[in-house]
Amino acid sequence: MPGKSFLELNSPTIGEFNYPSNPHGAPALQHPDPEKETFVPLIEGQISMYCCGVTVYDYSHLGHARCNIVWDTLRRYLQWRGYRVRYVQNFTDIDDKILNRALQEGTTMEVISETYIAAYLEDMGRLNIKEADSYPRATHTLDGIKQLIHELEQKQMAYASGGDVYFSVRKFDGYGKLSGRTLDDMEAGRSGRVDVPATSDGSPPEAAKKRDPFDFALWKAAKPNEPFWESNWGNGRPGWHIECSAMVRDEFGDTIDIHMGGADLQFPHHENEIAQSESATGKSLAHYWLHNGMVNVGGEKMSKSLGNFTTIRQLLDEGGVEPMVLRLFLLQGQYRKPIDFTDEAIAATVNGWVTLQEGLRFADQFGSQLGWSGERDRGREDRDALELDAVDRFIAAMDDDLNTSGAIAILYELAKELRRVGNILTHEGKLDADAQVLQRQWHTLGVLADILGLKAEPETAPASGLSDAAIEALIQQRTCAKQAKDYAASDRIRDELKTQGINLIDKPGDVTLWTRS
RNA sequence: GGCGACAUGGCCAAGUGGUAAGGCAAGGGUCUGCAAAACCCUCAUCCCCCGGUUCGAAUCCGGGUGUCGCCUCCA
Numbered sequence: 001m002p003g004k005s006f007l008e009l010n011s012p013t014i015g016e017f018n019y020p021s022n023p024h025g026a027p028a029l030q031h032p033d034p035e036k037e038t039f040v041p042l043i044e045g046q047i048s049m050y051c052c053g054v055t056v057y058d059y060s061h062l063g064h065a066r067c068n069i070v071w072d073t074l075r076r077y078l079q080w081r082g083y084r085v086r087y088v089q090n091f092t093d094i095d096d097k098i099l100n101r102a103l104q105e106g107t108t109m110e111v112i113s114e115t116y117i118a119a120y121l122e123d124m125g126r127l128n129i130k131e132a133d134s135y136p137r138a139t140h141t142l143d144g145i146k147q148l149i150h151e152l153e154q155k156q157m158a159y160a161s162g163g164d165v166y167f168s169v170r171k172f173d174g175y176g177k178l179s180g181r182t183l184d185d186m187e188a189g190r191s192g193r194v195d196v197p198a199t200s201d202g203s204p205p206e207a208a209k210k211r212d213p214f215d216f217a218l219w220k221a222a223k224p225n226e227p228f229w230e231s232n233w234g235n236g237r238p239g240w241h242i243e244c245s246a247m248v249r250d251e252f253g254d255t256i257d258i259h260m261g262g263a264d265l266q267f268p269h270h271e272n273e274i275a276q277s278e279s280a281t282g283k284s285l286a287h288y289w290l291h292n293g294m295v296n297v298g299g300e301k302m303s304k305s306l307g308n309f310t311t312i313r314q315l316l317d318e319g320g321v322e323p324m325v326l327r328l329f330l331l332q333g334q335y336r337k338p339i340d341f342t343d344e345a346i347a348a349t350v351n352g353w354v355t356l357q358e359g360l361r362f363a364d365q366f367g368s369q370l371g372w373s374g375e376r377d378r379g380r381e382d383r384d385a386l387e388l389d390a391v392d393r394f395i396a397a398m399d400d401d402l403n404t405s406g407a408i409a410i411l412y413e414l415a416k417e418l419r420r421v422g423n424i425l426t427h428e429g430k431l432d433a434d435a436q437v438l439q440r441q442w443h444t445l446g447v448l449a450d451i452l453g454l455k456a457e458p459e460t461a462p463a464s465g466l467s468d469a470a471i472e473a474l475i476q477q478r479t480c481a482k483q484a485k486d487y488a489a490s491d492r493i494r495d496e497l498k499t500q501g502i503n504l505i506d507k508p509g510d511v512t513l514w515t516r517s
Numbered sequence: 518g519g520c521g522a523c524a525u526g527g528c529c530a531a532g533u534g535g536u537a538a539g540g541c542a543a544g545g546g547u548c549u550g551c552a553a554a555a556c557c558c559u560c561a562u563c564c565c566c567c568g569g570u571u572c573g574a575a576u577c578c579g580g581g582u583g584u585c586g587c588c589u590c591c592a
Contacts, residue, residue, distance in 0.1 A: 051592090052592075053592085054591095054592070055590090055591080060592090061592090062592095063591085063592050064592050065592090066592070067592040068592080070592095095590090096590085097590080176520090179520075179521075179587075179588090180520060180521065181519075181520050181521085181587090181588080182519090182520085184519095185518095185519045185520060185588095186518095186519060186520075186587095186588055240590085260592095261592065262591075262592030263521095263522085263586070263587080263592080264586075264587070264590095264591055264592065265591075265592070266521090266586095266587075267520085267521090267587055267588065268587090268588080269591085291592095292592070293522090293523095293586090294585085294586070294592080295592085296585075296586095299584070299585070300585080301585080301586070301591090302592095303590090303591060303592090304590085304591070305589090305590070305591070329529090332529065332530065332540080333529080333530070334530085334531085336522085336523095337522085337523070337530095338522085338523080338585065338586080339529090340529085342528085342529095344528060344529085344541090344542095345528075345529060345541090347541080347542095348528070348529065348540070348541035348542075349529085349540085349541080350541095351540085351541060351542090352529095352540055352541065355540080397531085403531075403532095405529095405530055405531055405539085405540095406530090406531055406532085406538075406539085408530095408531095408539080408540080409530090409531070409538060409539040409540075410539090412539060412540060413539080420555095420556080423554085423555050423556075424555080424556080426554090426555080427554075427555050427556085428555090428556095482550080485550080487550060487551070490550090490551095491551070491552075494551095494552075494553085495552095498553080503553070503554065504552095504553080504554090505553080505554060505555080506549070506552095506553095515554085
């Protein structure tokens with residue numbers, strides 16, 4: 001059991017994750033029918049997580065945002081459950097697309113990748129995604145990559161051919177076990193998008209160097225004027241799949257607990273990782289494989305190649321969408337299912353976030369009035385500070401294959417109650433609830449929201465330049481106008497204040513309350 | 518062609534054998550000079566279709582239909 005955490009007291013078991021696990025030859029893999037399986041870490045109390053990251057040649061889009069938000073949330077949750085988590089995510093900084101972009105812009109691959117790594121970290125930071133414990137890069141992993149390829153060659157699982165090195169897919173028995181396919185069932189290139197373009201430099205096309213169409217490149221010979229690394233096979237650069245195998249090994253060893261990535265990586269990327277790593281080590285690469293569903297636009301996958309993507313910064317900067325709205329939107333669906341990105345859905349989420357945010361800010365607004373400070377420094381393990389019923393239901397939802405949608409429903413319950421009480425306080429000036437219970441609800445809301453990475457910024461300073469005294473004076477004028485039944489004048493004052501973000505609330509007896517929105 | 522996933526109200530989305538959470542939107546009401554805010558209430562006899570199992574199914578089984586993903590690169 002994971003260390004000392006209050007959750008241990010509540011719930012002796014942890015999560016169920018819906019995907020096939022991957023111990024070598026485990027029955028679950030012969031029947032890839034996803035069955036939920038109780039999560040058990042390799043080492044008690046510790047969890048190793050590796051997430052396939054991005055190729056850094058452009059700004060990240062909403063699909064990347066989803067992947068990062070979902071796995072960041074899983075990480076936060078497991079940490080909160082008391083596990084020590086080590087989280088690693090790679091940057092692919094060797095790739096044709098980076099190379100092309102460098103060529104286009106008359107610069108180097110390093111400049112391009114540095115630029116977009118910085119942009120990536122900035123974007124993800126805005127979405128409140130915790131930084132990984134390590135961000136290995138392909139260009140920093142060459143030794144490990146070459147070593148792995150060498151071992152595969154020695155084990156006769158790989159062969160050199162025309163300066164390239166390929167993995168012999170058919171020699172690996174379990175190939176296809178993760179995605180539930182067999183080589184014989186698949187027709188290579190069936191998608192109809194695989195052409196074998198003639199190479200410009202007259203070198204043989206890749207297909208001609210492969211012994212089997214399913215074989216994939218571990219090492220690619222450098223073309224003229226391309227950056228390269230020296231190797232036993234000649235100057236070249238690593239293929240894509242091999243970097244992850246090498247990085248996992250460097251960072252963690254042979255086997256990790258959880259390997260994550262987008263559903264589009266399941267085949268062939270993850271399948272290839274398994275083939276490489278398990279051929280080399282003879283051990284299972286990862287015990288759990290988790291794949292997040294795609295972000296769709298009009299029912300189609302958002303992707304670079306379809307050109308239907310929105311970058312994170314476009315949405316946040318040009319679209320004026322708050323980062324937490326995007327986060328909430330992407331967590332509203334279960335992580336495995338596709339989620340449709342529409343203006344309407346974002347608009348609905350904006351309203352939803354207002355509600356949650358009001359709840360999270362409750363203490364700023366009413367805490368002192370109720371005699372409790374807004375500080376949230378009571379320990380998270382302090383059961384007395386939490387609304388245990390809500391916490392239990394939250395845990396039950398999250399344990400069930402990360403049901404964030406169900407978990408968010410609990411946040412709404414808490415936030416709506418706080419908002420209701422807050423509004424009554426504002427409008428009626430009285431309290432119809434127990435102050436201590438409210439404090440507990442607010443504290444709980446904050447703790448649970450934090451697990452989902454949802455964070456309310458403190459309310460910004462009022463936009464209005466009007467001083468309280470000036471506002472009071474205008475209200476006084478308005479009251480006089482009302483008493484004189486000069487409603488045109490009174491409404492003018494109301495409208496004017498409204499444009500300054502001041503809302504007036506009329507009460508019986510010519511009393512007018514005001515709030516800054 | 519193969520493999521995989523999904524189909525719940527206007528939109529989003531839980532629920533996986535015991536009689537449909539939640540959010541958004543909408544409608545009605547209270548209040549009000551008006552308006553806004555606020556508060557209260559309502560909103561799927563039904564879960565893509567057809568069979569079957571069961572005392573009982575959105576939930577299990579069989580068969581359809583539709584949508585999407587993967588079989589280049591992709592989160």
